Amino acid sequence: MILGNMTCAMTKINIFCPQKCLVSIFGHIKECRWIRTNSRQLTEITEYDSPITDEYKRGPADGRPLYLDAQATTPMDPRVLDKMMPYFTSYHGNPHSRTHMYGWESEAAVEQARNQVADLIGADPKEIIFTSGATECNNIAVKGVARFYKIKKKHIVTTQTEHKCVLDSCRALQAEGFDVTYLPVQSNGLIDLNQLEEAIRADTSLVSIMTVNNEIGVKQPIEEIGAICRRRKTFFHTDAAQAVGKIPMDVNKMNIDLMSISGHKLYGPKGIGALYVRRRPRVRVEPIQSGGGQERGMRSGTVPTPLAVGLGAACELAKYEMEYDSKYISDLANHLIDKITSNLAHVVRNGDAVAWYPGCVNLSFGCVEGESLLMALKDVALSSGSACTSASLEPSYVLRAIGASEDLAHSSIRFGIGRFTTFNEIDYTAERTIQHVKRLREMSPLWEMVEDGIDLKTIKWTQH
Amino acid sequence: MACTRETILSLYRNLIRESKKWSAYNYRMYALRKIRHEFQQNKLLTDPTKIEECYRQGHEALEMIIRQVTIGNLYGTGPLVIEKQKTNVQ
Structure with missing residues (x-):
């Protein structure tokens, strides 16, 4: 287009005023360029516009x-944000700066946060390492311990239902020549303590078992596992991202040597976590990240003051609110389960009925495809499993590990209940779920067969 | 500072009034529920120092709520499904 303009201008000028042609051509070129750069700036501006468009702000009609996905993440408590705001606006110092006031005030805030985190889990503040989240904690704990003790001990025990970051760390260690035992779980999602005892060998350096499962909400017998590990002299790491702040945790009573904590699962900010590393008896880890040696050399990198303050405030609040929250959440969970199971047949609750964190309700609806139910329930934010794997249609490996059959694993939905969930929301969700499950079942030929009393497992499907 | 029945009741009313201004449904409902719960829990307190302490905490909470309501409403979103439903019913 610009070329066209130029030639056009040239011909015109050549005809009417050949002497001045060069000067005015430059003028025209300049003009053209100005228009072009301007339009480019405009497109750039629209490209980098806020992702929260007006459409999002208004929301659907x-x-x-x-929001019922409290396992993926929780909304931040306003009281936490209130504590964080000053460190976003006024106190911007680097907490590791020792030469001026900006550093000191930030350091004081970080140390107070460390105290608050330690207080919640019964630890010493010196044993808390701030990281970027539970994934990093798990990586430091699993890889760090294994690599540090690799000369004498080359065996790790974990379970099949762990979070992906533990399983993947173990996979990475296997490639380095470590030996990993993946313990199976029983049909209620709990591990067999005798099996654990048998799996621990003389060269086992670490046992890593999560406290509360993120998909089915079962609570492993951490105290017993801790006792076994202490007796067999191996280190015990637990991924307590879903547990800290929701159920009482005490690292000394439970003999935990390393524990992962995540900020955004306990109404704190995203992007921060904390790793508990026991000092007596001392647990040594090989750091993954090299750098300035912050956080006792285990996790180099500047601690983000506002986020650390947020995590500390969230932990303090969690300690204070735990009793009230857990009673409230279990009331809501019981209402949800009662209402759904009393109105629908063939609903299976995944996970143990007693050793269970009520904020995570995982239900399987027979003859209903989980993903289609999620699509139908578009006015409730739900998930069929962990957020990390929610992009794929594969059935959850956790449900497969507890022995759920393929069809039930495909038909599961996870309801996550948190501090800010209301009774009306639960009631609405239950109503909608019942309505849509009934509707989907009416369309399903399998459901007709089930209603006629045919056991689906006995059918021999000829073609695939 | 003396905490009389009047000052405490006025604190309660202020807390409720400010919380109702929250545009975010979940925070608003939590604040209302929690304020009522806290006052219920502590209504039988007799120790004056404890009452004083609770009153001070209540005042801090009030200031926090006022700040957070302002921030929250700056970035407010559309109403939730169940809020819309309620308005339709009315």
């Missing part, structure tokens, strides 16, 4: 969906 019938209202924004309810």
